[in-house]
Amino acid sequence: MIAGNSDLTARFAQAMGHLAPERPTRLGIAVSGGGDSMALMHLAHQWCGAELHVATVNHGLRPEAGDEAQFVAQAAQALGLKHTTLHWQGWDRRGNLQDAARNARRHLLTDWAQGEGLQGVLLGHTQDDQAETFLMRLARGSGVDGLAAMAPAQMADGLHWLRPLLDFTRRELRDWLRASQIAWVDDPSNDDTGFDRIKARQALDTLASMGLTRARLSETAARMADARTVLDAAAANAAHDICRFEHGDFVFDTARLDALPQDTRYRLLARAVCEISSNAYRPRLSALRKAMTCASATVHGCLITRGARDLRITREANAVRDLRAPLGEWWDRRWQVLRPDDQHTAPHLSIGPLGEAGLQHCNDRTGWRLPRASLVASPAVWDGTRLIAAPLAGFAPEWRICVREPRESLPSGRYSH
Structure with a gap:
């Protein structure tokens, strides 16, 4: 361990202690080759609380992606860690590319982790990611769910998804990498102001002078996450009264669904759509609102049909x-x-x-x-x-x-x- 880096490694160990108090024995790490994920891999290796497996997702969208995956493979091998490159077959040009890539990445990592018998997967999201996401969603007019902080730990598909770097800034992680003489790869798209995330990243430096620092925005996102928990509980209570699960479909009592508060109504629909489509990310509120006014609408690869008595959500035939x-x-x-x-x-x-x-x-x-x-x-x-x-x-x-x-x-x- 490099002198002067003990604080960062101690903070990482403390974060892992909070997220995984039962000390899992087999964990995966999603590593793209960027600074955040490379720091995650090396910090996790130094923590050494579990058998670690590394995966890199090659979306096939950039010519450099193959070289970056090979770079991660060599770095993992140098640490004695098993590495796997996961390949996405590419976009079918239906829907939003970024949403499709994000969903594909989650599915690929899930299948890999389950196949390796892993108990969980470490993700490299940082405080910067938290603040940037908050700003982007604020610009889109998102509500509580969109502005809520990323969960440090969540259970999905039988796996623990852990984000131990949410209290770490991108700058301090790169400073740690430089001091430790650890290389990483810079994605050229990180300088492309055509992407909303890069605009948000640049805006954060200006907003800091007003007190809207990365830490402050992350704190606000955490309070939104607390509010989301309360709203989720209200939706769950309502679901058991007005919804049934029928051979894979969700069927809602139309009149009782319409009588619910707006947030509860759309929260239930979003959750049902995500369950049927196996999509970890909820659809846009505007799409759900439109679906509620139509006799039939497609959202997130699901078909929503509205009748006088029932509103039914099923898989869309085109999607499968x-x-x-x-x-x-x-x-x-x-x-x-x-x-x-x-x-x-x-x-x-x-x-x-x-x-x-x-x-x-x-x-x-x-x-x-x-x-x-x-x-x-x-x-x-x-x-x-x-x-x-x-x-x-x-x-x-x-x-x-x-x-x-x-x-x-x-x-x-x-x-x-």
Whole structure:
């Protein structure tokens, strides 16, 4: 350890003690090669409280990305840490690129961590990230959720996501790296003022003279997070009275949903949409507001249909039309289909959406457990182009199908067959 760096390493150890008091034995670290994540990797290595695995996500969006992943791999190897590069196959040019990349990164890291048997993943967000995000969302007119601080620790997909650097500034981390003679990679986009985050970063230096420092904005974000906790609890209480989980769909009592306070109403819809789409990031409020005024609308890869009695949220067929998974694996990150003989694999079979073509084989509507719009996006078993089973549509009902249960903040119920 370099002299003069003991304060930073001690603060990191203290942060890890708060975030992971039970001392996990196997942790992952997401490292891009930038200063923040490189500092995270080296500080975690010095803390040495767990077996560490390192992953770098190559989005394939910049020609330098491959070299940066190799740089991280060599740095991890020098520390004796296992490194994996995770590749995103690229944007399908549908929706927002930054949102798609962010969501893909989270999914890739989740699959990697679960495959490695890790208990959690360390992320390199800093106090600067907290303050920059607050400013950007303030500019967009965000409410409590958007302005709330990033959680230092959260549980999702069976993993602990930990951010031990939220009280560290980007400058002090780079000073520590320089003093320790540790290299990092600078992303050229960090100087591109065409990005809102870079504008916010530059604005912070000006705002500091007014007292709006990074630390002050982070404190405000933390108070917003406290307020969000209260609002989340109110929404969870309301959900159990007006919502049911029906074979993967969320169904709300329309009149009782409309009678809720506006924040609770949109909070419930956002949570349901995120559950169905397996998206960690909530949709924009403007999209939810528009959906509430339409008979039918698509949001975040989900279909929202509004009727006189029920408002139903289901998966959008378009969002899963090309999605395939081997039999026995999770399809669309939440469905499993099991053979009647309990054999979990069959190389010639795959899971895909039922679609309109498959639904034509399900003529007995007494076996339909969901409306047509939900069924076409539901999982079915295929042997090439031949339909083998679609239990939710009554086709080969002896096959078993189940879906991941929602989080405690939303009701569970009729989720399997």
